[in-house]
Amino acid sequence: MSDSEYSQHQRNCLDGLHEAAEIVGESPTVREYDSLDVSPSSTAIKNAFGSWNDAKRAADLDIRSVAGHSRVSINETYFETIDTDEKAYWLGVLFSRSTISEQGNNGRALQLGRTGDKRYYVTEFAAAVDSDYSINEFETPESVQATTLISNAEFLDVLADHGLTDSARNVATLPPVPDEHRRAMVRAVLENIGNLGVDGGWTIRGRDGGDRLEQLKEWIDTLDVKHSNLSTKSGSPILYVSNTMDAAKIFEAAWPEGVATAPANPSVARTYAERIVEEHPFPETLSFTPLGEGSESDESEGVPETTGSDDAQPVEDTGSNVDPGSQVGGTEETGEVVVPLSVDTALLLDTLALTTDRSRSDIAADAVRSYLGGLLSGHDPNGDFGATAGVVDRSLNLPNELLQIVATTPDNLPLRNVVEPAIRSAHSAETAAVTLELPPESTSEIPTTAEPIADALLEVLNDD
Numbered sequence: 492m493s494d495s496e497y498s499q500h501q502r503n504c505l506d507g508l509h510e511a512a513e514i515v516g517e518s519p520t521v522r523e524y525d526s527l528d529v530s531p532s533s534t535a536i537k538n539a540f541g542s543w544n545d546a547k548r549a550a551d552l553d554i555r556s557v558a559g560h561s562r563v564s565i566n567e568t569y570f571e572t573i574d575t576d577e578k579a580y581w582l583g584v585l586f587s588r589s590t591i592s593e594q595g596n597n598g599r600a601l602q603l604g605r606t607g608d609k610r611y612y613v614t615e616f617a618a619a620v621d622s623d624y625s626i627n628e629f630e631t632p633e634s635v636q637a638t639t640l641i642s643n644a645e646f647l648d649v650l651a652d653h654g655l656t657d658s659a660r661n662v663a664t665l666p667p668v669p670d671e672h673r674r675a676m677v678r679a680v681l682e683n684i685g686n687l688g689v690d691g692g693w694t695i696r697g698r699d700g701g702d703r704l705e706q707l708k709e710w711i712d713t714l715d716v717k718h719s720n721l722s723t724k725s726g727s728p729i730l731y732v733s734n735t736m737d738a739a740k741i742f743e744a745a746w747p748e749g750v751a752t753a754p755a756n757p758s759v760a761r762t763y764a765e766r767i768v769e770e771h772p773f774p775e776t777l778s779f780t781p782l783g784e785g786s787e788s789d790e791s792e793g794v795p796e797t798t799g800s801d802d803a804q805p806v807e808d809t810g811s812n813v814d815p816g817s818q819v820g821g822t823e824e825t826g827e828v829v830v831p832l833s834v835d836t837a838l839l840l841d842t843l844a845l846t847t848d849r850s851r852s853d854i855a856a857d858a859v860r861s862y863l864g865g866l867l868s869g870h871d872p873n874g875d876f877g878a879t880a881g882v883v884d885r886s887l888n889l890p891n892e893l894l895q896i897v898a899t900t901p902d903n904l905p906l907r908n909v910v911e912p913a914i915r916s917a918h919s920a921e922t923a924a925v926t927l928e929l930p931p932e933s934t935s936e937i938p939t940t941a942e943p944i945a946d947a948l949l950e951v952l953n954d955d
Contacts, residue, residue: 497549504536508550518552520645521568543568543645566621567645570653579672580754581619582653583679584612586665586703590658591647599647604638611756612683613637619754620646663702675754677710678745682756687742687763691735691770697728704730714740735770739777742767749779 497505511519511529521543524533533543540546544554544567554564573579590602605612613626617639626639641647650656653666668676680703681687685695697704704721708730711719716737721730732738742763746752750760764782768774 498539500531500535501539501549504531504539504546505550507531507536508546508552512550512552518547518554520648521571522645522648537568542566563643564621564623565641565643565646567643568649569620569646570649573653573666573668573672576672576675577619577754579668579675580679581616582666582668583676584616584683585650585655586659586662586676587680587683588612588659589655591650591655592658594642598642598644600640600642601647601650602638602640604636606634606636608634608758609756610637611758613639615754660698663698665703665706673710674745674747677707678752678755680707681741681745682759687738687766689766689769690733691738691767692731692733693738693741695730697730704728711741714744716740735767736772739767739771743778746779750782 507529508519508524511524511527514527514529515523519527521533524536531539536546537543540549544564547554570578570582573582585601585603588603588605590604591599592602594600603613603616610626610628614637616622617624617626622639622641624639624641626637628635628637630636654664655662655666665676665680681693681695684697685693687693695704695707708719708721711730711732716732716734718734718737719730719732721728723729732741743749746755746760746764750757750764752760761782764779768777768780768782771777774780
């Protein structure tokens with residue numbers, strides 16, 4: 492295009508680029524241009540030509556990449572302003588799982604790689620940033636790896652402005668993004684370093700310090716989530732949201748259009764949604780049900796990779812699911828819920844404490860003393876419950892509120908086999924039944940004196 496075909500403003504932009512190139516000695520990056528006393532501004536130049544690279548092409552300047560060479564095209568200022576859900580999502584992907592390293596004389600490079608069935612994060616990212624960098628695939632004994640290596644200096648400088656100056660695993664915090672786009676970034680984080688297990692609860696692993704998980708917890712707590720627990724295991728911070736109802740709130744907030752939300756890995760979205768529906772006591776109330784047509788998700792492919800140092804917490808599958816058909820209608824809103832073996836006793840105590848206006852430790856200690864006292868006197872509180880299918884059904888009658896918070900958690904109180912039947916025996920006059928399934932041999936593990944157990948419970952329950 493000849494100079495006569497450009498507007499006066501565009502010609503001023505080209506003059507500014509040429510002046511900057513003379514000062515720098517080569518085609519300038521946005522950062523280099525902004526450091527100079529040159530006008531118009533880099534923003535005005537990008538607006539005038541559509542992008543920084545298009546402006547440099549119009550000025551016959553090189554598009555810099557590795558060590559100053561003109562080679563591969565990419566929208567190098569894609570992340571300069573996070574003004575869409577798409578940009579926030581892909582920024583979240585990079586802050587979750589990417590590597591930045593020195594490539595010898597070629598300078599820095601960003602590497603994004605996934606196994607073949609997660610190549611969505613590689614191919615769709617490349618499409619989003621208009622990357623012409625090659626996507627390489629190679630076979631490993633376990634799978635096929637898809638990888639792209641991006642060495643555009645300006646692209647990496649923009650990411651550095653957001654705080655991504657090192658591999659994601661070494662970056663302590665998530666970048667600030669506008670509130671209206673934060674859920675998209677959180678969605679990417681949950682897909683890449685989170686895991687929604689078969690029990691319907693979230694497990695999100697972090698790094699030393701846990702700053703990123705603190706940020707996630709702050710966002711989660713704005714959703715009226717009842718129980719989110721940030722703890723440490725083997726020196727690494729872990730954020731648990733074990734209640735399926737709470738997990739559903741997070742999914743509905745981060746995936747506002749359900750399995751049709753974009754951008755998002757559709758396979759992961761469907762897997763997460765199906766697991767919540769399977770465990771939720773009232774799936775018909777969820778905004779993303781019915782899930783609609785679509786192939787069954789392959790859990791081995793749909794679950795985000797959590798291998799290596801980001802391994803997800805193993806979750807025990809007891810094969811015990813909520814049965815919506817067993818719920819009883821009517822104005823009393825009571826019903827029977829089948830709870831998996833790993834039900835958190837602490838939640839049962841929280842509910843009783845709320846409805847009886849007593850402390851958790853008092854409820855547990857009194858229940859255990861009463862229960863073991865009955866055993867030692869020859870009374871068997873479990874005598875009315877027979878064994879079927881290799882388990883003993885222990886029915887615990889609790890207030891209606893329990894239906895809203897009962898869930899599973901990896902952080903269980905000790906002495907479960909005593910606490911659960913003890914609370915069942917001591918609190919059996921309320922409405923709404925919860926059926927707990929325990930191995931029949933657990934009854935033989937009950938000690939012969941109540942005081943050590945009560946004392947241990949008091950110590951654990953008061954250690955908040």
